[in-house]
Amino acid sequence: MTLAARTARARGARDAGTEPSRRRPDLGWLGLAPFSVYVVLFLLLPAALAVGSGFFTRDGAFTLANLAAFGNPIVLKDFLDSFWLSAVTAVLGAVFGATICYALLRARPDGLLRSVVDAGSSVLAQFGGVMLAFAWIATIGSQGLVTVLVAQLTGIESLGGLGGPSLYTVAGLIPVYLYFQVPLMVLSFMPAMEGLRQAWAEAAATLGATRATYWRRIAMPILAPAFFGCAILLFANAFSSFATAAALIDQGGIVPLRIFSSLSSETVLGADNLAGVLALGMVVVMVVLMAAYGLLQRRAARWQR
Amino acid sequence: MSAGVEDVRASGTSEESTTPLRAVGRPEAVARRALGRTPRVGAAPSRATSTIVLVLAGVFFLVPIAAMVEFSLRQGRTGSYTLQHYAAVLDPAQEYAYDGLFQGTLNSLAICAITVLIVLLVLLPTMILVELRYPALRRALEFVCILPITIPTVVIGVGFLPVYSVIARLVGSDAWSLAFAIGIIVLPYAYRPIAVNLQGLDVAMLSEAARSLGAGWGTVMVRVLVPNLRRGILASCFITIAVVLGEFTIATFLSRTTFQTALVLIQHTDPYVAVIFALLALVFGFVLLLVIGRLGAVRRRA
Structure with a gap:
């Protein structure tokens, strides 16, 4: 019985003069309890503890002094490195990913090619970065397939400084990050690309537009909010990713790695609970990014009806 | 020319140009060829x-x-x-060398099973209940389920440390208890396929029809709603398995041995075996997700 039917019956009973209290109490909300308890204990509580711990000293007293860590040159460098790594891989990932989406417009949406690309993209984008790190060690590491082949064919060692040991630096993370950023772009931008209606192209052609004009004056402006929204998503994804970097770099470098390494030592860089302070910094960045993403998605949705 | 004919056919505006041969004789085709190139209409590339x-x-x-x-x-x-590295994995004499990896894989499989149960017994009933009785909460539920994407896993990982020191006192520090934490990471991925499936059904009508035929709520769930949602449920179970097998961050923060943490460890001693297992896992994940995709494609065509 629906809620509407139930309240209607209750109202009927009241009108007839019977006691309203005889109605069986609605216990349906109890069904929501397990999920609510689970989410509070394992999502909201840990998130609050992580961010909140930055505001306390080791002895448990409230303090704002820990926030001074954001002025520390090492922490600033970590954030800066995280920012530019995320920005570079987001821009390149968005451009390459959108180009692949464009090429996929020719493929049948329910055809085998699309299924293979979708499954491959999900695996690379969501299935854990450790294995992707291994793949790139096997490709452009010191003994990687491409490194060895290039050295044999041209005599250039370590891909001219692009491969080999530099794979284990923050800049070396760029190709590895692109390996999951481009697939994420394909997954998240394809719906917008497919939302382009044939009728718009025909209307433009009827009015004498060339394909270049159609793309420049119609398709691109329509796709722009979705494109920038997805690019922000990619930035956030790279900014918060941990596994790939941890499998390649041992210490420090980007913010997620610094959070992990600061857990094992009590007082690092002169601040208590540095992990909590850095977590707070990451959350602030993510909130800003997600707000921008939400705005752009709302604009993009206008054309996807 | 042939590309042009295909384009027109693909756009569905011309039924007569089924063969290029017939098109040759048609005046507009001749005129088009005289122009040198055929104008293509639409967003698709050549x-x-x-x-x-x-x-x-x-x-x-x-x-x-x-x-x-x-x-x-x-x-x-x-x-x-x-092929010696592949043989080594199966060689019982070398089993001790890969002990950590096997243990990690077993732990990950146990975590998979519990996480799937969390999805089926906690998330799924909540989603159906919200759809049936509390549609006003639909947006709130969606927000909560998407939230773990917005909060970086490293941040929740920091918060899990104090939570899990309590849990270790209650149930011990075995790896399976990670399932509660990973269930949260999985939420956004598990939520979407079921939500899409639910959108395509009139849950209220289905359950009222079943109720008026005398079915209890249990029967409605098990024999009416779950069979209708089987594609969404299957897809979200598969993606849950894929995400759990790939999970590294939470296991590292809580220093438990899972498939991924064992992979990173063994990479230092035996990189070949680490790569073999990474490869197998990638192929396994790809097949799982390909099956999900084909399930969806069959439905769309049907």
Whole structure:
């Protein structure tokens, strides 16, 4: 019985003069309890503890002094490195990913090619970065397939400084990050690309537009909010990713790695609970990014009806 | 020319140009050829552009996979190839060397099972209940389920440390208890397929029809709603398995042995076996997700 039917019956009973209290109490909300308890204990509580711990000293007293860590040159460098790594891989990932989406417009949406690309993209984008790190060690590491082949064919060692040991630096993370950023772009931008209606192209052609004009004056402006929204998503994804970097770099470098390494030592860089302070910094960045993403998605949705 | 004819056919505006031969005799086809090139209408690229882009992308994405295969077959730095690394994995005499990896894999499988149960017994009933009785909460539920994407896993990982020191006192520090934490990471991925499936059903009508035929709520759930939601449920279970097998961050923060943390450890002692297992896991994940995709494609066509 629906809620509407139930309240209607209750109202009927009241009108007839019977006691309203005889109605069986609605216990349906109890069904929501397990999920609510689970989410509070394992999502909201840990998130609050992580961010909140930055505001306390080791002895448990409230303090704002820990926030001074954001002025520390090492922490600033970590954030800066995280920012530019995320920005570079987001821009390149968005451009390459959108180009692949464009090429996929020719493929049948329910055809085998699309299924293979979708499954491959999900695996690379969501299935854990450790294995992707291994793949790139096997490709452009010191003994990687491409490194060895290039050295044999041209005599250039370590891909001219692009491969080999530099794979284990923050800049070396760029190709590895692109390996999951481009697939994420394909997954998240394809719906917008497919939302382009044939009728718009025909209307433009009827009015004498060339394909270049159609793309420049119609398709691109329509796709722009979705494109920038997805690019922000990619930035956030790279900014918060941990596994790939941890499998390649041992210490420090980007913010997620610094959070992990600061857990094992009590007082690092002169601040208590540095992990909590850095977590707070990451959350602030993510909130800003997600707000921008939400705005752009709302604009993009206008054309996807 | 042939590309042009195909385009027109694809756009559905011309039924008569079924063969290029017949098109030759048609006046507008002749006129079009006289112009030199046929105007293409629509967003889709030409076949050549599409092929070039997809081949280049294919190379970028397949070379690292091929490099893994090549690496797993190498015999040291001798330059020759062997299957000995694959044989070593199956060799009982070397079992102790891969003990951590096997233990990690078993732990990950146990976590998979519990996480799938969390999805089926906690998330799914809540989603159905909200759809049936509290549709006003639908947006709130969606927000909560998407939230773990917005909060970086490293941040929740920091918060899990104090939570899990309590849990360790209650149920011990075995790896399976990670399932509660990973269930949260999985929420956004598990939520979406079921939500899409629910959107396509009139849950209220289905359950009222069943109720008016005398079915209890249990029967409605098990015999009416779950069978109708089986594609969404299956897809979200598969993606849950894939995400759990790939999970590394939470296990590292809480220093438990899972498949991924064992992979990173064994990479230092036996990189060949690490690459073999990474390869197998990638292929397994790909097959799982391909099955999900084909399930969806069959439904769309049907």
